[in-house]
Amino acid sequence: MSINQSGWRPEMNAGTGNAAPTFTGNKALMLEEALIFEIGSTETTGVDFADEADLGVSNKLGGLFRDAAIGLPGLAEPEAVRHYTRLSRQNYAIDLGLFPLGSCTMKHNPRLNEKMARLPGFSDVHPLAPVDTVQGALEVIHQLSHWLVTLTGMTSVAMSPKAGAHGELCGILAIKAALAKRGEVDRKVILVPESAHGTNPATAAFAGFKVEDIPATADGRVDTSALTARLGPDVAGVMITNPNTCGLFERDLKTISDAVHAAGGYVYCDGANFNAIVGRVRPGDLGVDAMHINLHKTFSTPHGGGGPGSGPVVFSEALTPFAPLPFVERQGDQFVLVEEETAGEHHAGSFGRMVAFHGQMGMFTRALTYILSHGADGLRQVAEDAVLNANYVLRSLEGSLDAPFAGSGPCMHEAIFSDANLAEGFSTLDVAKGLIDEGFHPMTVYFPLVVHGAMLVEPTETESKAALDQFIGALRSVAERAKAGDVSLKSAPHFAPRSRLDETLAARKPVLVWKDTPLAQAAE
Secondary structure, three states: OOOOOOOOOHHHHOOOOOOOOOOOOOEOOEOOOOOHHHHOEOOOOOOOOOOHHHHOOOOOOOOOOOOOOOOOOEOOHHHHHHHHHHHHOOOOOOOOOOOOEOOOOOOOOOHHHHHHHOOOOOOOOOOOOOHHHOHHHHHHHHHHHHHHHHHHOOOEEEOOOOOHHHHHHHHHHHHHHHHHHOOOOOOOEEEEEOOOOOOHHHHHHHOOOEEEEEOEOOOOOEOHHHHHHHOOOOEEEEEEEOOOOOOOOOOOHHHHHHHHHHOOOEEEEEOOOHHHOOOOOOHHHHOOOEEEOOHHHHOOOOOOOOOOOOOOEEEOOOOHHHOOEOEEEEEOOEEEEEOHHHOOHHHOOOOOEOOOOOOOHHHHHHHHHHHHHHHHHHHHHHHHHHHHHHHHHHHHOOOOOEOOOOOOOOOOOOEEEEOOOOOOOOOHHHHHHHHHHOOOOOOEEOOOOOOOOOEEEOOOOOOOHHHHHHHHHHHHHHHHHHHHOOHHHHHOOOOOOOOOOOHHHHHHOOOOOOOOOOOOOOOO
């Protein structure tokens, strides 16, 4: 049975004698939504303005009148409200259902966090307000800093980085400054294991380092022998992810850290997966020198949509002198911002600033609320439940999907599968698109690259057993269809607002700007 773009089945009118329907693109109550420029006319406005002459007043524009069409569509209020509401219904969100994106930790954001972030004094604080008028906001930053340092076993933290990759750059720049202080500017190589987070090599290259890969072992972990053999006077450090992107804990991290330090390098740990070990493991105890923490992952602040984000970076004692400015410090009963002019000798080695101001207040307030409302035992349970849920998914899909590291011990925050047992001609993409028809957002696909046709599932601690069972049943159903060679999967999704796109063309030649189609002119 074929299904066309509108969702209408050809046999619906078979034998009735009725004329074929006009295809609108609508799918049940999900209306096909035109662009806002196609709804409203640029020649009209949704508001009626009286002529200034009728008002008996003169304008105050001083002759600065618009002399050309502004090019914006004029919509009445109902048109505008319906347009954006219909668009919002085409979004998938954690408030709608399980979001299984691996390595993304798409967890529930408690409404308590939102309530706190919207309190006056937090929601309306301005970065240029006098320090003595924002003592409460600075205390929030200071308290959050304390707990991030405590949970990681590190010495200090930079709060200003805006997101994970920004935090990576912060850590690498601190390493670069530390090497410069030692006069070892010839250390130009950063070692990055294949199982590390995807942004690590890009960050190191952006900071001016040469990146060299370190292979993974058959069980999905860093090849410690290969890494230690590569250490030398040209190596600045290693960027390692723990737990790694295969969903496994790097058991040899302390051994690796000791070897890197002995060779004169530093250890950067990607903290994207800290949710799996928070309250259980302190990275500082494993010899880590710098690690970013995605507040939107571990501490449940809003995730996606381009921001706002926050990626504080914790530092070891060795790198603390080189951390960026500014930071909040308590002096007596006052909280102050330590800037360039007040850094003094105790922070003279700072590599500079990451941003103009000192971070994202809304993210800080949400994260601190999350930490305080959970407490030490609650944060520990977060990690334990996240790991439990991931292992439940992994073991429940045995026999349905190939799991290349199922024998490597329990997984951590995420379970990884491959396309190894799908029918010939069927791919991971077919499984992902088929999952959309089952009502679920797809998992992360084709990453990490060490697994062919990777499918990375991270359920987080948010999901109940009932929710996991529903997701597992849907994924098992799609996987069995792919193994059986069900050709309908090749054209999935069938029930989404859009059918399958040419993803290569969409990525390479996206149409991002609407332009009015010029009207054809009659020949003279």
